Amino acid sequence: METTVGGLIRAAARRYGAKTALIVGGATYSYAALDEQSSILAAHLEQMGFQKGDVISLCAPNSAEWIISYYAILKMGGVVNPLNLMLTPKEVAYAMKDCGAKAILGAAENLAALSSLADEGMTATRIAWGEPVPKATIQFTDLQTWPADVEPEYPVSGLQAIDTCSVSYTSGTTGHPKGALLTHGAILMNVEMTSVMHARTHEDVIVSALPCSHVYGNVVMQSTFSHGGTLVLHAAFDAERIAQSIETHRATLLEGVPTMYMYLLNFGRLDQFDLSSLTRCTVGGQTMPVSKLEDVERVFGCPILELWGMTEIGGLGTTHTFYGPHKLGSIGIAMPHVEIRIAAVDDPTAPIETGQVGELQVRGPITMREYIGNSAATAEVLLESGWLRTGDLAYIDAEGFAFIVDRLKDLIITAGFNIYPAELERVIAAYPGVAMVAVGSVADDDKGELAKAYIVQREDAQLDLEDLRRYCRENLAAYKVPRAFQLVPDLPKTSTGKIMRRALRQLDSD
Structure with a gap:
């Protein structure tokens, strides 16, 4: 396993080279191309004065540029701050200030909407792709050739697994959002264990409209690249386009949240598309009624593997295995090297018996280090014993399968x-x-x-x-x-x- 996330795409390029890694926006990118283009951008960022540990924000829909920027930031030793596209300019300003972001890369339309950031005291460098490029913004296309005096084999920064990889913000449903610091080791562990549980290989073709800026979409992206698959990525969900992608690319794996599957089930012409190449689907982000899960398995002709994760663990905490038994309505079992338990709602340090409903907790090498600059909030959810409180009400049955009952706050x-x-x-x-x-x-x-x-x-x-x-x-x-x-x-x-x-x-x- 690689020790840094930036090294993941470099290692994948050396193994898979000219193989198609990404199909997005009508364009195709090989592993070699993603590695080279992210290295070129990394070299430019370094020459612009950005250093190891600098936080750089990303704000754009799914695109090749987003992925290239993500790996470029990590290759030069930076820390990625992926921003939710639904944030308002003031919320973006808060997140960037809170984590000390020194630059923001993104789509021109998204950065144009942030023109008021200067009034919020934000002076971060801006780099944009697409048209029209806002004023005082560097064009991404100007950074797509090797800078002078840089060899075409960019050395990935000498980071370690314990170094910070990303600062990802919670949804902020109560008060200000909190930035979870995740290490390279935590992200890589999550990616590799997800791949093991879902039996991902170089033969897989994955269709996804999950935002790469979200932990679920990010682990889908990285587990695909880690094992040499092909990611067919959509910038937004559209039932007909998803169905067409499955048929056209002979997809083996479809990944999404419950509403995506419900839209597909409600799409009146789904039976006109050939979905027979699918060998499995995954669903997470929210509970899904068993009746709808049964409909998906019947209509798509393959098992649907439920999973559970959260921002504070950088991806999945539980899931079903592809080859093992699965129970519809359950979020599966703990990921390898990860523990889960149910604790009393009124005493998070007290585990409760099998079958009883309480708060789901998780412990292991995938948990966040802390909420950046917020020791009080960190202490509320990260116990001294290493258990992370999730805020989800759940129970675990006698066979170790976990079932989410609901969010405690709902x-x-x-x-x-x-x-x-x-x-x-x-x-x-x-x-x-x-x-x-x-x-x-x-x-x-x-x-x-x-x-x-x-x-x-x-x-x-x-x-x-x-x-x-x-x-x-x-x-x-x-x-x-x-x-x-x-x-x-x-x-x-x-x-x-x-x-x-x-x-x-x-x-x-x-």
Whole structure:
């Protein structure tokens, strides 16, 4: 295994050379090309005065330039700060200030939207690709030939596995987002163990629309390159284009979040595409109803491997193995060299018995070092014993398979009774005609809060909400039945396609 992430693409280029590594935006890139172009950019960054340990931000949709920039920053010894595209300019300014970013690379349209950063006290160097290039911004194309006095074999910086690789920011649903510091060793361990569990090889062709800036999308990208596969990357999710990519490139692996699969299932012409090359799919980022998982396996003709991960571990913490048994509805077992346990919600140091619901915790070489500049927040989630608190409510069965119940912060308390939105969503999703569902809460003077279901119906369906209410009464305890149902055209989602329950109230109708 390589000791640094920058060395990963260099080693892959030496092993696989002219083999196609990446297909994106209608263009094809070999392993050799990605290695050389990232080395050229690394040499320019070094000549511009950037040094080992400098933080450099990335802000752009999926593209070859994003990937080239990512490896270039790491090759010259820098620290990558991948930014979520949904951040506002002020949020970008906060993240860059917080981690001390000295430069930002990105698509011209994204950097143009950050023109106000100068007013926020930001003076970081800007490098952009695409048109039109904003003022006071260096053109990426000007940095695509070897700089003077630099040999065409750029030496990857002599970093170690314990050095910081990236600072990735949490979603910031409460207060300011926090920057998780991850080491090269942690990222590489996650990449290699993910590859082992999913049986990834040089024969794989992976289709993905997951943002490379997100930990899930990043581990998909790197595990593909680490083992010589071909990544067919989409800048945004579109059901028809994804289906066409699977057919055209004879994809063996499709990776996504639940909403992506639900859009595909709801795509009326999916049966017109040849999906027979798929040998497996992966899904993570959020729980997915078992009924929909069963639909995916039936329609796609291959197993779907559920997984779980988070920013603070740089990728996956649990998953199913490709060759081993898998239980639909479970997030799988702990990754190799990683431990998981369930602890009491009111005492994170106290593990609880098998089958009981508590907070999921993870420990091992993949956990973050700290939240940058925030020792108090670090101490809240990273225990002295090394266990990382995740904020997810879960249980582990007798065979070691973990099941997510819900996010602790999404728990709805009705007249003293606990309601887990994910449980309601699993039941409602099984009702004929439901394409997607999310459950949120509404305030109630007597009971504190009540559950409300927001439903997207299938294109070919006409839902009877009263019949759905009766169905819920037959399948849920009385206090769990949503007190309101609302049909909506779509659900609010993050840049990765994850449903944002906190934004559901914006959909409320009069």
